[in-house]
Structures are given as C-alpha cells and as structure tokens.
Amino acid sequence: MALPPPAQPPDITDESALVRGAAQGDRDAFAALVRRYQRQIFGLALRFLGNPDPARDAAQEIFVKAFVAIDRADPEREFGPWLMTIARNHLRDRLRRRRVRKGDLADTEPDELIARLPTRTPDIEASLGTRQETLALEQALQELPEHYREVVVLHHLQGRSVKEIAGIIGRPEGTVMTWLFRGRSKLKDLLEAAGVRP
Amino acid sequence: MTHLAGDLLQAVALGIDDPDATSHLAQCEHCEGELDTWRRLLAQLSGHPEPAINGEFTAEVMARIDDTLAGEEAWPLSTRVPLALGSGFVALVVIGALFGIEPAAFASFGADAARALAGAVKLQVLFTKLVSVLPSEASALVVLGQLTCLLLVGWTLHSLVRSQSAAAELEVEDARSVA
Numbered sequence: 001m002a003l004p005p006p007a008q009p010p011d012i013t014d015e016s017a018l019v020r021g022a023a024q025g026d027r028d029a030f031a032a033l034v035r036r037y038q039r040q041i042f043g044l045a046l047r048f049l050g051n052p053d054p055a056r057d058a059a060q061e062i063f064v065k066a067f068v069a070i071d072r073a074d075p076e077r078e079f080g081p082w083l084m085t086i087a088r089n090h091l092r093d094r095l096r097r098r099r100v101r102k103g104d105l106a107d108t109e110p111d112e113l114i115a116r117l118p119t120r121t122p123d124i125e126a127s128l129g130t131r132q133e134t135l136a137l138e139q140a141l142q143e144l145p146e147h148y149r150e151v152v153v154l155h156h157l158q159g160r161s162v163k164e165i166a167g168i169i170g171r172p173e174g175t176v177m178t179w180l181f182r183g184r185s186k187l188k189d190l191l192e193a194a195g196v197r198p
Numbered sequence: 199m200t201h202l203a204g205d206l207l208q209a210v211a212l213g214i215d216d217p218d219a220t221s222h223l224a225q226c227e228h229c230e231g232e233l234d235t236w237r238r239l240l241a242q243l244s245g246h247p248e249p250a251i252n253g254e255f256t257a258e259v260m261a262r263i264d265d266t267l268a269g270e271e272a273w274p275l276s277t278r279v280p281l282a283l284g285s286g287f288v289a290l291v292v293i294g295a296l297f298g299i300e301p302a303a304f305a306s307f308g309a310d311a312a313r314a315l316a317g318a319v320k321l322q323v324l325f326t327k328l329v330s331v332l333p334s335e336a337s338a339l340v341v342l343g344q345l346t347c348l349l350l351v352g353w354t355l356h357s358l359v360r361s362q363s364a365a366a367e368l369e370v371e372d373a374r375s376v377a
Contacts, residue, residue, distance in 0.1 A: 067266075
C-alpha cells in the first residue's frame with residue numbers, strides 16, 4: 001500500500017509578505033495567517049488540553065501572543081515552526097498551571113497525567129466526525145504519553161519534518177526520531193489492545 | 199521461524215531498505231501481515247483529519263487582539279516608565295530603612311556612595327528599558343526583578359555602613375591607645 005504524500009508546506013513567498021505586513025500592523029495580513037494556521041493550532045491545543053472549549057481559548061491566546069511578538073518573526077523563514085514554538089510553550093504553561101491548580105498533579109508522569117485528563121471522546125467526535133477508525137485513532141493518540149503524542153501529531157498529522165520538530169520542542173533530532181518510533185509502536189499497541197486493527 | 203522485530207518492521211514500512219528483512223518477508227506471512235498493519239497505521243496517521251474549528255474563530259482572535267491593544271493603551275508606556283522608576287526609588291528607600299541605613303550615612307560614604315548610587319541609577323535605566331519592551335502583564339515580573347536587584351544594592355550599602363562603622367571604631371581605639 002502506497003503512503004499518501006505528506007502535508008504540503010504553505011507557500012512561503014506569500015507567507016513572507018503576510019508576516020512582513022502583519023509586523024507593520026496590517027491586520028488583514030495577520031488575519032490571513034490566523035486563517036491559514038487556525039486548524040493546526042486548534043488541533044495541537046485540542047490534543048494537549050483534551051477539550052474543545054479550553055483548546056479554542058488557548059488557540060486564540062496563542063494567536064494573540066504571536067501578534068504581540070510578530071516583529072520578532074523572521075519573514076524569510078516559514079511562519080509555522082515559529083508559531084508552533086509559541087503554541088507549544090503556551091500549551092505547556094497552561095498544562096503546568098492546571099497541574100498547580102489541581103495540586104496533586106505537580107509531579108505526575110505524562111502517562112499518569114493523560115490518564116487523569118477527562119474523557120474526550122464525545123467532544124472529539126463532534127469535531128472530527130464519526131468514522132470509527134478516526135475516533136479509535138484519536139482516542140489512542142490521547143492515551144499516548146504527552147511527549148510521544150506531541151511529536152506524532154506534529155510529524156504525521158501536521159506534516160512537520162523531524163528537523164522542524166527538533167527546533168520547536170528544543171530537543172535533538174535523534175530524540176525526536178526515537179520518540180516518533182516509540183510513539184508509533186505504543187499507538188499500534190493501544191489500537192490493538194482496543195480491538196482495532198489499523 | 200524467528201519473526202522480525204517490531205522496530206525493524208516499522209522501519210521497513212517507513213521505506214528504509216533492509217535486504218535481510220526483505221528476504222524474510224518474502225517467505226513469512228506473519229511478518230508480511232505485520233508490515234501491512236504498519237503501513238495501514240502510517241497511512242491512517244497521514245490521512246487523519248485536523249479537527250474542524252467552527253464559528254468565527256478569526257474574528258474572535260482579532261477581537262481579542264483589539265482588547266489586548268486597548269489594555270496596552272490603558273496602561274501606556276508614559277505611565278509604566280515613571281511608575282517603574284518611582285517604585286524602584288521607593289523600594290530603595292524602604293530597603294535602606296530595613297537595613298537601618300540613615301540618610302545622613304550616605305554623606306560619609308564619599309566615592310563608595312557615589313558608585314553605589316550610580317549602580318542604582320544604572321539598574322533603574324535597565325528596568326526602564328525592560329518595562330518598555332515587555333507587555334504590561336509582565337510588570338509584576340519586572341517589579342520583582344527590580345526588588346531583587348535593589349535588595350542587592352541595599353545589601354551593598356549595608357556592608358558599606360558596617361565597614362565605615364568598623365573603621366571608625368578602629369580609629370577611636372587607635373586614638374585611645376596613643377593617648
């Protein structure tokens with residue numbers, strides 16, 4: 001079976017103009033960038049936070065942060081990785097604050113944390129549609145440890161290269177590749193344990 | 199027959215060429231089936247949809263940006279900078295009081311006091327620059343940093359007071375011994 005082609009990177013020339021425009025205060029240019037990346041950012045937020053309402057709120061906060069810092073974005077480079085770095089830091093902060101508020105989650109391992117997050121299937125179903133395999137895969141993704149889930153989502157669902165992901169999460173490429181390998185293995189195990197054959 | 203390891207099958211599914219694995223797969227239905235599973239999983243991942251985002255998301259983002267900018271205007275640089283400077287010097291006075299430094303003591307410090315105060319002024323300039331580049335929500339952080347640095351200035355002044363006092367006591371003792 002042939003693999004489908006990876007997600008195409010956005011047109012960077014056009015994007016450079018948008019980033020330059022936004023840095024000069026062009027609101028329409030920034031709105032165009034929001035439209036271009038909103039699904040990716042919301043998708044990442046949903047997989048970090050597990051619930052559409054906080055994910056939507058966090059995604060909006062991420063874009064506000066990006067707008068405030070837009071003059072620090074390099075128009076000659078792809079906007080996505082820069083935005084994803086802001087998104088990841090923001091989402092990790094939100095998770096950390098949530099752990100501090102809950103008190104008992106401060107030192108939990110990612111596996112435990114994911115296990116304690118609320119069940120998200122009905123919300124996810126509303127957002128993703130009802131195809132059984134899609135839901136099963138989404139549920140399995142939610143059960144992955146946070147660091148595996150992050151790299152799997154960025155690489156396979158959002159089409160980011162290993163090099164880009166290494167830059168976004170601040171880890172060596174070798175680590176990203178290892179986490180991808182282990183993440184996929186765990187994902188396969190989870191699907192099989194749930195009685196779903198990929 | 200020994201079957202191929204999961205990592206190797208995953209690597210083959212990702213397109214990594216391994217002649218030994220290829221020859222094994224040609225004669226092992228079990229591993230061929232596992233490889234198919236891996237290929238389906240990778241295809242499923244690549245085709246997995248990003249969740250739909252309903253409503254006026256972009257408009258909501260732009261409205262939040264307007265709110266943020268309005269907040270910046272309500273707390274503009276022309277307010278933040280003098281406030282940061284003022285709070286710094288107030289903190290210096292409070293810290294001076296806490297360390298028991300009398301204002302009159304500054305006069306006896308001479309060049310040391312001038313250096314300490316020059317350092318305090320430099321710190322104020324640094325904080326003013328910080329306040330001008332940070333968003334207003336980071337003001338608390340700036341004030342915290344300011345207090346920390348001013349504590350160091352206070353500690354330095356405190357040390358100066360102690361060394362001045364010790365020197366004065368030595369002079370008194372020398373005078374007594376001479377007498």
